[in-house]
Amino acid sequence: MPSIAVVDSGPLIAAANRADKYHVAALSALRSPELRLVVPALCVAEVAHVLQQSAGPRAEATFLRSLEGFDVRLPMPEDWNRIADLVEQDSDFPLGGTDATVVALAERLKTDLLLTTDHRHFRAIRPLHCESFHLLIDER
Numbered sequence: 001m002p003s004i005a006v007v008d009s010g011p012l013i014a015a016a017n018r019a020d021k022y023h024v025a026a027l028s029a030l031r032s033p034e035l036r037l038v039v040p041a042l043c044v045a046e047v048a049h050v051l052q053q054s055a056g057p058r059a060e061a062t063f064l065r066s067l068e069g070f071d072v073r074l075p076m077p078e079d080w081n082r083i084a085d086l087v088e089q090d091s092d093f094p095l096g097g098t099d100a101t102v103v104a105l106a107e108r109l110k111t112d113l114l115l116t117t118d119h120r121h122f123r124a125i126r127p128l129h130c131e132s133f134h135l136l137i138d139e140r
Helices: 009-016 023-030 041-055 057-069 079-089 097-109 119-124
Strands: 003-007 035-040 071-073 113-115
Touching: 003 097, 009 023, 009 041, 009 057, 023 113, 035 041, 035 097, 035 113, 041 057, 041 071, 041 097, 079 097, 097 113, 097 119
Parallel strands: 003 035, 003 113, 035 071
Antiparallel strands: none
């Protein structure tokens, strides 16, 4: 049975951009049969916006079509307080709402696996359900 991994925006953007230093690693992780990938809906919105702005509507549409094979999840009503707490937690080291949804979803699913390129933020977070997150894309 595949392990659940929550997917942050960074690997999705990297997969769409061959010039991104994480492109190959992101594609490999996103295609891994050992992982059941779960994407927060706010990450979908963030990636769609970034691709629209940086690469145009064709890149955005290609990304949106690729989501057919992913498990995309909206925050649950009970997640919003945790998301807000995470945003407020370190105001001098802002996490932001989208990254906070990654943490809240991982906590809800009880997984320590994150597919992210944002090592700075996600190494600093102390999740409620485990000691730390295991980040699946190496920092370069």
